[in-house]
Amino acid sequence: xxxxxxxxxxxxxxxxxxxxxxxxxxxxxxxxxxxxxxxxxxxxxxxxxxxxxxxxxxxxxxxxxxxxxxxxxxxxxxxxxxxxxxxxxxxxxxxxxxxxxxxxxxxxxxxxxxxxxxxxxxxxxxxxxxxxxxxxxxxxxxxxxxxxxxxxxxxxxxxxxxxxxxxxxxxxxxxxxxxxxxxxxxxxxxxxxxxxxxxxxxxxxxxxxxxxxxxxxxxxxxxxxxxxxxxxxxxxxxxxxxxxxxxxx
Ligand SMILES: [Zn+2]
Ligand SMILES: [Zn+2]
Ligand SMILES: [Zn+2]
Numbered sequence: 001x002x003x004x005x006x007x008x009x010x011x012x013x014x015x016x017x018x019x020x021x022x023x024x025x026x027x028x029x030x031x032x033x034x035x036x037x038x039x040x041x042x043x044x045x046x047x048x049x050x051x052x053x054x055x056x057x058x059x060x061x062x063x064x065x066x067x068x069x070x071x072x073x074x075x076x077x078x079x080x081x082x083x084x085x086x087x088x089x090x091x092x093x094x095x096x097x098x099x100x101x102x103x104x105x106x107x108x109x110x111x112x113x114x115x116x117x118x119x120x121x122x123x124x125x126x127x128x129x130x131x132x133x134x135x136x137x138x139x140x141x142x143x144x145x146x147x148x149x150x151x152x153x154x155x156x157x158x159x160x161x162x163x164x165x166x167x168x169x170x171x172x173x174x175x176x177x178x179x180x181x182x183x184x185x186x187x188x189x190x191x192x193x194x195x196x197x198x199x200x201x202x203x204x205x206x207x208x209x210x211x212x213x214x215x216x217x218x219x220x221x222x223x224x225x226x227x228x229x230x231x232x233x234x235x236x237x238x239x240x241x242x243x244x245x246x247x248x249x
Contacts, residue, residue, distance in 0.1 A: 001042050001043060001044055001045065001127075001128065001146070001148045001151070001153070001249050002042070002043040002246055002247070002248050002249070003040065003041075003042055003043075003153060003178065003180070003212075003246065003247040003249060004040065004041040004042070004043060004061075004062070004245075004246050005040055005212070005214065005241050005242070005243060005244065005245040005246070005247070006036065006039040006040060006041060006056065006058060006061045006062065006243065006244075007035065007036035007037050007038050007039035007040075007053075007055045007056050007243060008035050008036070008038070008214045008215070008216060008241040008242060008243050008245070009035025009036055009037050009038070009055075009077075009215070009216060009217070009218075009243075010035075010037070010038075010077065010184050010215055010216065010217035010218070011037060011075070011076065011077035012217065012218060013034075013035055013036055013037055014027045014033065014034055014035040014216075014217075014218045015027045015028055015034065015218070016218050019218060021218055021219075022222045023218040023219070023220065023221070023222045023223070024218050026222040026223055026224065027223070030223065030224075032223070032242055032243075032244075033222070033223035033224075033242075034243060035216060035242075035243055036055060036056040036243055037055025037056055037077035037078070037080065038053045038055040038072075038077060038078055038157065038214065038215050039051070039052075039053055039054055039055045039056050039058060039061075039081065040052040040053060040155065040180070040214075041058075041061075041062050042128065042146060042153070044067070044125075044126045044127045044128055044148065045127050045148060045149065046126055046127060048065075048067045048125075048126040048127075049062055049064050049065075049066055049067065050066065050067045050068050050069075050070070050125045050126065050128060050130075051066050051068075051069045051070070052069075052070045052071075052072070052144065052155055053070075053071060053072055053078040053079070054069065054071075054078070054079060054080065054081030054082050054085055055077045055078050055079075055080055055081060056080065056081050057081050057084050057085075058081055058085065059084070065090050065092075066090075066092050067125045067126045067128075068092065068093040068094075068095060068125045069082075069085075069092060069093065069094045069095070069112070070095045070096070070117075070130065070142075070144060071094065071095065071096035071097070071142075072097075072135070072141055072142055072143065072144075072155070072157060072158065073096075073097055073099065073137060073139050073140060073141035073142065073158065074096065074097075074099045074100050074101040074139060074140075075101060075139065075158070076101050076102075078158075079101060079102075079105065082094075082105050082112065083104075083105075085112070086105065086108075086109055086110040086111060086112045087110055087111070088111055089111065090111060091111045091112075091113055092111060092112055092113065093112075093113050093115060094109065094112040094113060094114045094115065095115050095116075095117050095123070095132075096114060096115075096116060096117065096142075097116065097117055097118070097132070097140040097141060097142045098116055098118075098140045099139050099140045117132045117142060118132065119132055119133055119134040119142065119165070119166075120132065120133075127148050127149070128146055128147065128148050129146075129147040129148070130144055130145070130146050130147075131144065131145040131147075131169075132144060133145060133154075133165075133166045133169060133170070134163045134165060134166050135156065135157075135158070135159035135162065135163070135166065136159050136160045136161055136162065136163055136193075137158045137159055137160070137193055137194075138192075138193050141158055141159065143155055143156045143157070143159065143166065145169075145170065145173065145176075148249075151177045151249050152173055152176045152177060152178075153176060153177060153178045153179075153180065153249055154170055154173075154176050154178070154179045154180065154207065154208065155180050156179060156180060156181045156182060156203065156204075157180070157181065157182035157214060157215045158182050158184070158193065158194060158215060159181075159182050159194070159195065160182075160191065160192055160193055160194055160195055160199070161195070161199065161203070162203060170207050171206075171207070174206070174207050174208070175207070175208060175209050176207050176208040176209070177208065177209055177210065177249045178208055178209070178210050178211070178212065178247060178249055179203065179204035179207050179208035179210075179211045179212070180211075180212045180214050180241070181195065181200040181201075181203050181204045181211060181212070181213060181214065182194055182195045182200060182214070182215045183195055183196070183197045183199075183200035183201070183213035183214065183215065183216055183220070184196070184215050184216065184217045184219075184220065185197070185217060185219060185220060186219065186220045186221050186226075187221075187229065189219070194215070194217075197213060197220065197221075197226070197229070197230065200213050201213065201230065201233070201234055201238045204238060205234065205237060205238065209237070210236075210237060210238075210239065210247075211234075211237065211238045211239070212238075212239050212240075212241045212245075212247065213230065213238065213239070213240050213241060214241040216240070216241070223240070223242070226240055227240050
């Protein structure tokens with residue numbers, strides 16, 4: 001499978017509108033430092049696409065039929081693109097945890113077919129086997145273990161640490177090929193809903209051969225500083241995501 005990082009930012013994206021912090025200013029100089037809200041696609045061995053979260057309009061990046069759409073949770077930065085996507089011409093399954101940010105998507109889904117998932121639920125999408133796992137956030141939130149042909153990827157955002165059950169489940173599957181982890185905040189910053197960079201890297205380090213830090217806020221270190229920090233501590237075991245990154249698993 002191939003993991004395609006369409007959006008790797010937090011809710012505000014980088015640059016945040018009119019913000020003059022060093023992350024936002026850097027992103028106006030270097031296009032690679034710009035981030036859209038969280039949106040990720042997995043391209044299967046058969047070249048089919050499965051979408052995880054829709055924080056942005058995907059049409060310019062993924063104009064193909066979707067095998068399914070999975071939501072991690074109903075915060076706006078993960079569902080924004082659904083308002084456009086629900087008008088697409090093909091009926092498409094939308095798997096999501098309990099809750100809603102705006103009942104419109106559930107009451108008037110157009111061509112989306114919403115279905116609620118709980119931690120432990122497993123289903124198939126083309127050649128992928130996808131298991132929902134619990135995360136620690138302020139609303140019901142699911143991570144996903146994505147398996148294909150003996151290889152596995154864990155998608156772990158939005159979260160602060162991991163619930164014990166999720167640790168136990170993932171440790172049995174370790175080493176994963178790849179862990180994609182919420183790294184919203186800079187080193188040393190403590191927040192009850194999101195990891196900082198150190199917390200995120202340590203989660204991935206224990207579970208996976210490679211870790212990609214994602215869901216990065218403008219409050220985090222500017223791109224170049226962040227890459228340098230991560231490289232010094234974890235070498236090439238931990239990488240910083242950027243919009244447009246592709247990772248072959
Ligand atoms: Zn988020
Ligand atoms: Zn900023
Ligand atoms: Zn959230």
